[in-house]
Amino acid sequence: MSIFFAILVITAKNPVHSILYLVLTFFTFTVHYILLNAQFLAIVNFIVYMGAILVLFLYTLMLINLNKDSEPVKSNIVKIAAVLGGGCLLVVLVGCLKQVGVASPVLLKDPGLGLVQNLGKVLFNEFLLPFEISSLLLLSAMVGAVLLATKDPKPKSL
Amino acid sequence: MESLTNTIKSVPLNHYIMLCTIIFSIGVMGVLLRRNAIIIFMSVELMLNAVNLLLTAFSVYHGDASGQVFVFFIMALAAAEVAVGLAIIVMIYRNTNSVDINVLNRLKW
Numbered sequence: 001m002s003i004f005f006a007i008l009v010i011t012a013k014n015p016v017h018s019i020l021y022l023v024l025t026f027f028t029f030t031v032h033y034i035l036l037n038a039q040f041l042a043i044v045n046f047i048v049y050m051g052a053i054l055v056l057f058l059y060t061l062m063l064i065n066l067n068k069d070s071e072p073v074k075s076n077i078v079k080i081a082a083v084l085g086g087g088c089l090l091v092v093l094v095g096c097l098k099q100v101g102v103a104s105p106v107l108l109k110d111p112g113l114g115l116v117q118n119l120g121k122v123l124f125n126e127f128l129l130p131f132e133i134s135s136l137l138l139l140s141a142m143v144g145a146v147l148l149a150t151k152d153p154k155p156k157s158l
Numbered sequence: 159m160e161s162l163t164n165t166i167k168s169v170p171l172n173h174y175i176m177l178c179t180i181i182f183s184i185g186v187m188g189v190l191l192r193r194n195a196i197i198i199f200m201s202v203e204l205m206l207n208a209v210n211l212l213l214t215a216f217s218v219y220h221g222d223a224s225g226q227v228f229v230f231f232i233m234a235l236a237a238a239e240v241a242v243g244l245a246i247i248v249m250i251y252r253n254t255n256s257v258d259i260n261v262l263n264r265l266k267w
Contacts, residue, residue: 040230041230049203086183094176122227130231134231141238141242145245
């Protein structure tokens with residue numbers, strides 16, 4: 001099902017439809033996380049991806065509104081080459097992974113593995129420094145986005 | 159929750175690998191196929207999500223919580239990347255009045 005929606009994402013003509021299909025794809029991913037008993041990741045995926053990032057996409061799409069004339073289509077040769085390239089990658093990866101052959105089922109050894117309590121203990125003990133660095137990264141990304149998206153107030157004065 | 163964890167025990171790891179490979183390839187095809195910059199960004203998101211799902215599957219498979227913490231960091235990174243990327247797209251749109259990436263081919267040296 002997520003494969004079906006993912007194909008629809010890249011084939012939908014209208015970008016708004018494409019974003020909505022992406023929402024459905026991420027929803028199926030959230031279901032996968034819940035099935036893997038990773039509740040923290042399911043909640044984070046639901047809030048961050050479906051809530052924040054896709055709303056950001058939709059707002060950008062409405063800001064630059066181009067629903068009426070979708071993009072100029074590529075030539076057929078480029079399309080065929082792109083599908084061939086992606087298909088070759090798929091075939092090579094599947095062929096390689098067939099060799100691995102781990103057929104054992106995903107057993108849940110520790111039932112509380114993906115819960116918030118357990119993940120929080122790991123996150124704030126072993127991964128404390130990367131956590132702080134990622135906060136710095138988010139801050140700098142925010143500053144950079146604001147800096148890029150605002151108009152230059154006096155472009156000619158320098 | 160107990161029935162869910164019992165259901166998941168019957169799914170082999172191979173199926174997760176195949177699913178994530180297929181979705182990653184769909185993302186690659188989307189990057190190659192489309193010319194709208196926003197949809198290219200969405201394909202990149204699709205690839206990131208495929209990798210996230212595979213990391214989570216392996217983390218559960220090995221019973222190691224580090225994989226899920228890593229997925230959390232990838233999500234934070236993706237949020238930062240999307241914010242900066244969409245800002246760049248808005249700026250490009252202001253300068254060229256389109257989001258067609260072929261307009262940008264004068265960027266080469």
